[in-house]
Amino acid sequence: MFGLFGKSKKEFQAIIKPSGKTLEVKAGDNLLKAGLAAGLRWPHDCRVGSCGTCKCRLLEGKVKELSDFAYVLDGDDLNRGMILACQAQLKSDVAIEVELNPGDEDGAGVSTTTGILSATRMLTHDIMELKITIDQPLREEGGHYLAGQYADISFPGISHPRSYSFAAAPEDDRRNELTFFVRKVPNGELTGWLFEGDRTGSPVTVSGPYGSFWLREGDGPVVCIAGGSGMSSIKALLEHAANMGCNRDIIYLFGARTQADLYCLDKMSALEQEWYSGNTLRFIPVLSDEPDNSNWQGLRGMVTEHIPDQLKDWSSTQAYLCGPPPMIDAAIKSLRQQGVDQNNIHFDKFLDASSMPNGRQ
Ligand code: FES
Structure with missing residues (x-):
């Protein structure tokens, strides 16, 4: 017998504006997942409803919130019909407005x-x-x-x-x-x-x-700040910049607890030496728990305490932050105090695995 319980789960369509592209969204999939699978350059970072990067505007139709949008979106956003694509399952066909990352869709899929x-x-x-x-x-x-x-x-x-x-x-x-x-x-x-x-x-x-964490175009200085395994993204980013002949000054502050937690030092030293003439890469490790009587000659304290000393003119600076949320929040606060535009601060938060299903570690 067919009743409600026998009804098959539905696939809905999302019309993406302004391009007009139509996405098929399978039952159980969220909007972001469908968009990425179709090769759309949909801005996103965490995919678990905590960063807000995937926000878009629901123009028509109904969605189910997998987690409360209000956790991330403010009242203005909610009043304008903004939703989080990674936390939205479709309850009907929808029309969505979203500003996609620039670039060709070809080869952008997951x-x-x-x-x-x-x-x-x-x-x-x-x-x-x-x-x-x-x-x-x-x-x-x-x-x-x-x-x-x-x-x-x-x-x-x-x-x-x-x-x-x-x-x-x-x-x-x-x-x-x-x-x-x-x-x-x-x-x-x-x-x-x-x-x-x-x-x-x-x-x-x-x-x-x-993720949407990559080196943006620009002429001004770049400040990178990472802690722990956040070295991975910044290392990849610097290697890529070197391979592409990046002619910008870069300062990389790396926070660790003690000398035993430092790594990739040879790689960083090689990058510093091969950086382009006329520009510099400076790798600056900062240790928070190094014993006072050790032979460490470098900086001590929290890595974010040393941000203000790095530059005199921050106006055209881009910042790239990678690591645990407290480090990133403190870095954003300090960078904003130096006058860095919010749009020039890019970050990759390693969320706690215990609180997020796919938490970064
Ligand atoms: S990617 Fe959707 S909230 Fe982070």
């Missing part, structure tokens, strides 16, 4: 591939480098990903995917190999398993690329 964990290497006592050999490139055209983006990684037997940033410039990774940095999380299901034994040869599924 894909999923299988592969194996081909190598691991400890970078510090709690950060491991993973090399994953994949069966298919994530994108056929234009490189796997943009430096600064991230992927979802799943291992069999681990309850859900985890998100990690690509840790090398796309042109430096081989076409079938991806590099990630993984920090051990106390009581973390995936990292507990990963750090417990030799997991090389394990099958893995990778999907992506995701």
Whole structure:
């Protein structure tokens, strides 16, 4: 007998304005997922309803909120009909207005591939480098990903995917190999398993690329600030900038607890030396918990305390921040106090895995 319970779940359509493109949104999928799968350059970062980057305007139709939009969107946004695409499932056909990232849709899609964990290497006592050999490139055209983006990684037997940033410039990774940095999380299901034994040869599924964190065009100085495994995105971004012949001054403040938590020092030193004549890259590690009587000659304290000293004129500065939310919030506050335009501050928050299904680690 057919009644309500026998009715099949529906697929709805979303008309995306101003382009007029039509998306088929499968039952159970959110609007952002459908947009990315169709190759739209839909701005997004967290995909879990916390950053607000995917916001768009609902012009017609009805959506179901997977989490409360008001958690991220303010009253003005809500009154204008703004919604979060990553937290919206369709209850009817809809019309949506969204400002997509510039660029061609060709080759911008998200894909999923299988592969194996081909190598691991400890970078510090709690950060491991993973090399994953994949069966298919994530994108056929234009490189796997943009430096600064991230992927979802799943291992069999681990309850859900985890998100990690690509840790090398796309042109430096081989076409079938991806590099990630993984920090051990106390009581973390995936990292507990990963750090417990030799997991090389394990099958893995990778999907992506995701995120809107990449180096924007510009002439002014660039300030990068990262902490812990946030090194991954900034390293990829700097390598890519070097490969492209970037002729801008860059300051990279990296926060760690002690000297034992520093890594990629040789790579940073090589980048500093090969930076383009007339411009400089300065890598500045800052230690927060280094013993007072150690041989450390560098900066101490919280990395964000040292932001104001780095430049005199901040007017044309772009900032790129990558790491845990408290560091990013403090960095944004300090940068805004220096006069950096909000639109020139780009960040990738590593949300706590315990509170977010795909939390960055
Ligand atoms: S709120 Fe949707 S991508 Fe962050």
